[in-house]
Amino acid sequence: MQQALLEVQNVTKVFPGIRALDDVHLSLRRGEVHALIGENGAGKSTLVKILTGVYIPTSGKMTLDGKEISFKNAIDAQQAGIVAIHQEASMFPELSVTENIFMGHHLRNPKTKKLDWKTMNEKTQGLLQRMQLDINPDSFVKNLSVAQRHMVEIVKALSLDADLVIMDEPTSALTGREVEDLFRIVRSLKEEGKAILFISHKFDEIFDICDYYTVFRDGQYIGEGKVAESNEDTLINMMIGRSIDQMYPHHEPKIGKKVLEVKHLSQLGAFKDISFDLHEGEILGLFGLVGAGRSEVVRTIFGIDKASEGTMHLLGKPFMPRGAIDSMRKGIALVPEDRQRQGLVLKMSLTHNISLPVLTNLCWKGMVTNKKTEMQYVQEHGDQMEIKSAGYHVEAETLSGGNQQKVVLAKWIGTNPKILILDEPTKGIDVATKAAVHEFVCDMADKGVAVILISSELPEILGMSDRIVVMHEGYQTAILDAEEATAESVMRYAIATVQMEASNA
Amino acid sequence: MPDLSFSSFVKKALARREAALTLLLVVILVPITIRSPQFLSAKNISTILNDMAILSIVAIGEFYVILSNGIDLSVGSIIAFTGMATGMINQANPTVSPILLMFAGMGIGMVMGLFNGVLVAYGKIPPIITTLGTVNIYRGLTFLLSGGTWVTAHEMSESYIAFPRNTFLGVSNLLWIALLVIAVFYYFSRYSRTGREVYAIGGNPTAAKFVGVNENRVRVVVFLISGTLCGLAGALWTARYASAVNEMATGFEMQAVAACVLGGVNFAGGSGGIIGVVLGTLFLGVVTNALPVIYLSVFWQTFVQGLIILIALTLNTMSDQRKTKKLLAQRRG
Numbered sequence: 001m002q003q004a005l006l007e008v009q010n011v012t013k014v015f016p017g018i019r020a021l022d023d024v025h026l027s028l029r030r031g032e033v034h035a036l037i038g039e040n041g042a043g044k045s046t047l048v049k050i051l052t053g054v055y056i057p058t059s060g061k062m063t064l065d066g067k068e069i070s071f072k073n074a075i076d077a078q079q080a081g082i083v084a085i086h087q088e089a090s091m092f093p094e095l096s097v098t099e100n101i102f103m104g105h106h107l108r109n110p111k112t113k114k115l116d117w118k119t120m121n122e123k124t125q126g127l128l129q130r131m132q133l134d135i136n137p138d139s140f141v142k143n144l145s146v147a148q149r150h151m152v153e154i155v156k157a158l159s160l161d162a163d164l165v166i167m168d169e170p171t172s173a174l175t176g177r178e179v180e181d182l183f184r185i186v187r188s189l190k191e192e193g194k195a196i197l198f199i200s201h202k203f204d205e206i207f208d209i210c211d212y213y214t215v216f217r218d219g220q221y222i223g224e225g226k227v228a229e230s231n232e233d234t235l236i237n238m239m240i241g242r243s244i245d246q247m248y249p250h251h252e253p254k255i256g257k258k259v260l261e262v263k264h265l266s267q268l269g270a271f272k273d274i275s276f277d278l279h280e281g282e283i284l285g286l287f288g289l290v291g292a293g294r295s296e297v298v299r300t301i302f303g304i305d306k307a308s309e310g311t312m313h314l315l316g317k318p319f320m321p322r323g324a325i326d327s328m329r330k331g332i333a334l335v336p337e338d339r340q341r342q343g344l345v346l347k348m349s350l351t352h353n354i355s356l357p358v359l360t361n362l363c364w365k366g367m368v369t370n371k372k373t374e375m376q377y378v379q380e381h382g383d384q385m386e387i388k389s390a391g392y393h394v395e396a397e398t399l400s401g402g403n404q405q406k407v408v409l410a411k412w413i414g415t416n417p418k419i420l421i422l423d424e425p426t427k428g429i430d431v432a433t434k435a436a437v438h439e440f441v442c443d444m445a446d447k448g449v450a451v452i453l454i455s456s457e458l459p460e461i462l463g464m465s466d467r468i469v470v471m472h473e474g475y476q477t478a479i480l481d482a483e484e485a486t487a488e489s490v491m492r493y494a495i496a497t498v499q500m501e502a503s504n505a
Numbered sequence: 506m507p508d509l510s511f512s513s514f515v516k517k518a519l520a521r522r523e524a525a526l527t528l529l530l531v532v533i534l535v536p537i538t539i540r541s542p543q544f545l546s547a548k549n550i551s552t553i554l555n556d557m558a559i560l561s562i563v564a565i566g567e568f569y570v571i572l573s574n575g576i577d578l579s580v581g582s583i584i585a586f587t588g589m590a591t592g593m594i595n596q597a598n599p600t601v602s603p604i605l606l607m608f609a610g611m612g613i614g615m616v617m618g619l620f621n622g623v624l625v626a627y628g629k630i631p632p633i634i635t636t637l638g639t640v641n642i643y644r645g646l647t648f649l650l651s652g653g654t655w656v657t658a659h660e661m662s663e664s665y666i667a668f669p670r671n672t673f674l675g676v677s678n679l680l681w682i683a684l685l686v687i688a689v690f691y692y693f694s695r696y697s698r699t700g701r702e703v704y705a706i707g708g709n710p711t712a713a714k715f716v717g718v719n720e721n722r723v724r725v726v727v728f729l730i731s732g733t734l735c736g737l738a739g740a741l742w743t744a745r746y747a748s749a750v751n752e753m754a755t756g757f758e759m760q761a762v763a764a765c766v767l768g769g770v771n772f773a774g775g776s777g778g779i780i781g782v783v784l785g786t787l788f789l790g791v792v793t794n795a796l797p798v799i800y801l802s803v804f805w806q807t808f809v810q811g812l813i814i815l816i817a818l819t820l821n822t823m824s825d826q827r828k829t830k831k832l833l834a835q836r837r838g
Contacts, residue, residue, distance in 0.1 A: 304714065325717030334715065342715050345708035347775045356705060357716040359698045371696070411716075 005030050005195045006164055011060030013046055020046040024221040026214050028195040035210035036199045039239055040290050040456035043219040044199050048166055052084045053077035083157035084166040091149060093142035098124045100141050101156045127155045131185050147178035154185055166197045172291050183209050201289045203232055203495055240458055240487040248463030251442040256280025259419060259450045265310035270296040271474040283451045285465030289494050292471040294454045295337055298421045302334040303327040331418035335408055335425055343408040346397035353396050354378045354411045385410040402433030420444055421452045458487050472496035522769025526784040541798045557790035558683035561783055562738045564764035565690050566731030568782045571765050573727045574707045574774025575632030580735045581757035582643035587613045587739030589647050592656035592749030595665045603668035610740030611733050618732015622725035648751050658747040669745040691779040699726055707774025764789055767817045
C-alpha cells in the first residue's frame, strides 16, 4: 500500500463536558476515495472541522506528506491543500462564478497590482472545461442549481490546487442525475491523484464510489478496510455494535387512550406520508439519520410549520394548529432541538425564561404579572429539574449546556402538557444530566403524558421507547415495537435498505 | 456560595450600567461645579430637568422600539405633526382645555405609530426603512397641514402656553407628566406580559415563536407606544416653546437614540431598562447644559453629542465582549 497523504494519529478533541473525538486514527492516500462512516454525533464533522482548521485538537498529531501540520485557521488549511465542500454550500450568491472561485486568493497583475479578471476568467473557463461542466463563468451563483453550486465549490477546490478534498454529505440535496454528474467528477479527481474524504449516510453511494472506509462511533475509531472486501452487514455492525453500557430507567408502559392520530401528514420538500397513533403514557421514539425530516414532522404537529397535506386528530377532534399558541392551548409542548436558538432567550433571566410560556396564566387580568406567584411557579418547576445556577435571577447564557436544557424542560412542564415532544433532549449534555432527562421522560409517561422522543442515539431510542417510528429521507419506513426492535433492524430502516430490497423484489 | 464582601458588591454595582452612569454623572459634575458654582443651584437644576423632560418621554418610546430590535427614525416628524396639529386646534378653539390637547396629540401620534408598526409587522419592511420613509411623509404632512405657516405665541391661548410651566407642589406640570410616563412604563416593562414579550422578541425571536409569542402584535405595540409618546411630546413642545414651527424637532430621533444607547440599551434588542434610559437622558442634559459653563461654544454641542454616542457604543461593545470571554472561560474551567 502506498504512503499516506494525510495521517491522523491519536487525535482527541474535548468540549466542555463531552469528548467529541477520542484518540482517533485516519489515513488518506492519493487517488483514493475514502468513506468516513458513523451515526450522527460519531465525531465525523468534528474531525472535518479539525482538518479544515476550524477547531484545534486537544491532543494528537496530524501529518501531511510526512510533515507535521497544525492549523491556526481555515486559511492555513487551505494553503496546505485541504479543502472542504460543505453541506450547506458557503458561497456568495450575488457574485459571479469566477468571483466566487477566486474569493480569498484573487490573482493580481504583477505590474499594476490590479485584480486580473481576464486571467481569472480564463482559468475558471479552463477548470470548468476540464471537469466537462456547462457553466458560464460570468453567471451569478444565485442563478445556479444546487448541484451546479456543488460543482463550483469543487472547481474552487481545484483552483486552490487542493490535494485533499473533503465532501461532507455532498449528495444530500441532489437528484439522481446530478449525483451521477458528481460521481463522474469525483472519479476524475481520483484519476488526477487527489485524495477524497467522502462523508455520507447512504450506503449505496459508499459502495458505488468509495475504495476504502473508516468507521467512527461515539467519537472513537472503530475500524477500517477496503470497501470491496466488506458488505453492509459488517458496516452496520461497526456503526451500532456497541455494548449498551448506559442504564435506562425502567418504564412499565401503561398505555391509555389514543391522544393523537396523524394520517398522511406531508410537507413539500421536507417529509411525505407520515402516519402514526400516539397514546397516553406511551413513549414514541422517532429515529432517522440527519436529513430524515424528524424535526420538521414535530414542528408541523406543534404548528410552527404548516402541513401541505394530511390530517391530524387530537382526542378524536380534527386538529391543525395555526401556530405554537394554538397547540400550547390544546396541551402540546415542544422542547426544540436547538436550545440556544429555539429554546431560550439567552439574555433573559431563568425566571423570565421559565415563566414565558405561561405568562397569560400568571397575569392578573391578562396584563400585569404578579411577581410572587411567578417566583413560586418558577421555583416549583425549576427545583423539580434541579437546575444548578447562582439563582433564578441570573441570565440563561451563564449556564452550562446541561443546565440550560433543564431550564428548557422546566419551562415546558409547567404548561401541564398532554403531549410532550422532545427533539434531541440529550444532545451535547453530560452523562449525569442525560440520566436526569431520561428519568424525567419516564416520569412524565408514568403520569399519563404521551411522549414523542426524537433522538439520534440508537441506544437511547431503544432504551426509552415503547414504539419506534423510523424515517428515511422524509419517508416513514417502519413502525417497530420496541420489544422486537434491534439496533440492527432500526438502522436498516433508517438507511432504508429494507425498503429498497422489498421494492426490488 | 455567593460572594458577599463589600468589594464584590461595588464591582457588581459598577457592572450595571445604571450605577456606572450615575457615578460618571457625579464625576463630571465636580469640575463643572468648581468652575461655576451656580451650576448646581436649584434654578439651574430645574432648568436642566425641564429641558430634558420632553426628551425623556420620547426616549422611552424609542427604548421599546430598540428593545424589540428595531429603530424609530420618525419620532421628530411625529412630534412636529402633532405639535402643529395641537397648535392649530388651539388657534381655532382657544377655549379647548390643555389637557384635552395633550390627549389629542397622543391620539394623532398613536395613529402615526400604528402606521409604522403595521408596515413593519405585516408589510415585513425593516424598521429602519419604514421609518426612513415615514420621517419624510410625516414632515411633509406637517407642511401640508400648516400650509407652510407658523402658529405664533399670540395666536395661542394663554392657558395652553402656561400649562407646562404651571407648577403643582413646586414641580412643573411638564416634569410631572414626564415622571408619570417614566413610572407607568417602568411598571409596564417589568411587570406586564407584553413588556416581557418585547424583551423576548428582541432577545430571540425564534425562541419566542416556539412559546407562542405573537411577534406581529409586539412589533405593532412598540411603534404604537413610540408614536403615542411622541404625540404627547409634540403637544407639550408647542406649548413650552410657545410656537408651532414646521421644522420643529428636526433630528430629535438622534437624541432619543443617544439617550437609549447611553443608558445601556442593547442596539440589537433584548436588553436594557427604563432607569438606564432616564439616566442617559439626564446625562445628555447635563453635558449640553454644561458646555456654555465651560465656555465651549454652542457650535460644539452636536460634535460633543456625537462623541458621547460613539464612546457609549464602544463601552457597550467592550462590556459585551468581556462578558462573552468570561462566560467562555467559565465553561472551559
